[in-house]
Amino acid sequence: MSSYGLGIDIGGTQLRAALVAADGTIVERDRRPTPADDPTTLVRTLSQLIEALRERADQPLPVGIGMAGLVTGDGVVRYGPNIGVRDLPLAAALHEAVGGRVVVANDASVAALGEQRAGAGSAVKDLILVTIGTGVGGGLVVGGRLLTGASGFAGEVGHVVVAEHGRPCPCGNRGCLEAYASGSAIGALARDRLVDPATVTSLRDLDHVAGPDVTAAARSGDRVAVEVLEEAGGWLGVAMASMVNVLDPQLILLGGGAAEAAAPWMLAPTRRTMAAHLVGSAWREPPPVELAVLGDDAGVVGAGLLALEPATASGSEQDA
Numbered sequence: 001m002s003s004y005g006l007g008i009d010i011g012g013t014q015l016r017a018a019l020v021a022a023d024g025t026i027v028e029r030d031r032r033p034t035p036a037d038d039p040t041t042l043v044r045t046l047s048q049l050i051e052a053l054r055e056r057a058d059q060p061l062p063v064g065i066g067m068a069g070l071v072t073g074d075g076v077v078r079y080g081p082n083i084g085v086r087d088l089p090l091a092a093a094l095h096e097a098v099g100g101r102v103v104v105a106n107d108a109s110v111a112a113l114g115e116q117r118a119g120a121g122s123a124v125k126d127l128i129l130v131t132i133g134t135g136v137g138g139g140l141v142v143g144g145r146l147l148t149g150a151s152g153f154a155g156e157v158g159h160v161v162v163a164e165h166g167r168p169c170p171c172g173n174r175g176c177l178e179a180y181a182s183g184s185a186i187g188a189l190a191r192d193r194l195v196d197p198a199t200v201t202s203l204r205d206l207d208h209v210a211g212p213d214v215t216a217a218a219r220s221g222d223r224v225a226v227e228v229l230e231e232a233g234g235w236l237g238v239a240m241a242s243m244v245n246v247l248d249p250q251l252i253l254l255g256g257g258a259a260e261a262a263a264p265w266m267l268a269p270t271r272r273t274m275a276a277h278l279v280g281s282a283w284r285e286p287p288p289v290e291l292a293v294l295g296d297d298a299g300v301v302g303a304g305l306l307a308l309e310p311a312t313a314s315g316s317e318q319d320a
Helices: 039-057 090-098 107-118 183-193 209-219 225-249 258-275 297-307
Strands: 004-010 014-021 026-031 061-065 074-080 085-091 102-106 129-131 138-140 251-256 289-291 316-318
Touching: 004 039, 004 107, 004 129, 004 251, 004 297, 014 107, 014 297, 026 039, 026 297, 039 085, 039 258, 061 090, 061 107, 061 297, 074 090, 085 090, 090 102, 102 107, 102 225, 102 289, 102 297, 107 129, 107 138, 107 251, 107 297, 183 225, 183 316, 209 225, 209 258, 209 297, 225 258, 258 316
Parallel strands: 004 061, 061 102, 129 251, 251 289
Antiparallel strands: 004 014, 014 026, 074 085, 102 316, 129 138
């Protein structure tokens, strides 16, 4: 069995790859632009990246891949929101091209595994990772194993409905957490407040208010910006209460650029609202809500470690 896994995180603009040891240590890195609009070129580029790292390592490394979207149990990427692929049998295509073990899972799911094995969740066996960026993603680790569900689609925390008939979500539904607590949603919540001409805020001076503008204004003491971030944190707490009621995790982690930037204002209302909505709240301790620590490395670390799992582990795979 290989002592290293090759982890790849497929982003909208870059393919980030790493040679990952069994303890989660990154030994070597590589990256290439993502050919986001052409599935054939994507598979070819991934194959070249895998072969290059295998050659450097001088061993047939098992490959783990994280990609945003819906990834089935047989390695088909049904839908990738940031990459122009639909029904792409990625695991099978790469196995045919380069051989060896290839495991594919949702990017936030592999990030959750990375944090649980080598990051902020290394002391627990059960955790939820919520990734907050342009959208909201998530991953679930239960009993120390990645939980991907019957179809491979588990962990879509951003599409837990927190307000029936609520704000429209990019997924086509209404009231999803992503419509209330993502970076994009934070900008939209702020713009809603500007409709009232009596609202006094520095955000009014901007042509188009986006999420980073809100966190920057909050950092400068803008009360409206702070209230928007607190509102987003409250909605996140509502969603987390539902997740905790179902899964009873030991820890909840928040990752992603927007989470890190907004944490000073979002964390407290998230914790408070979650605790208030837990079943039997007076007789239990809510799980801690903390920031993830691996940053952009979480995905490649988790993917590499998933590749090293036994063949019965969660994830979409093709074996040699």
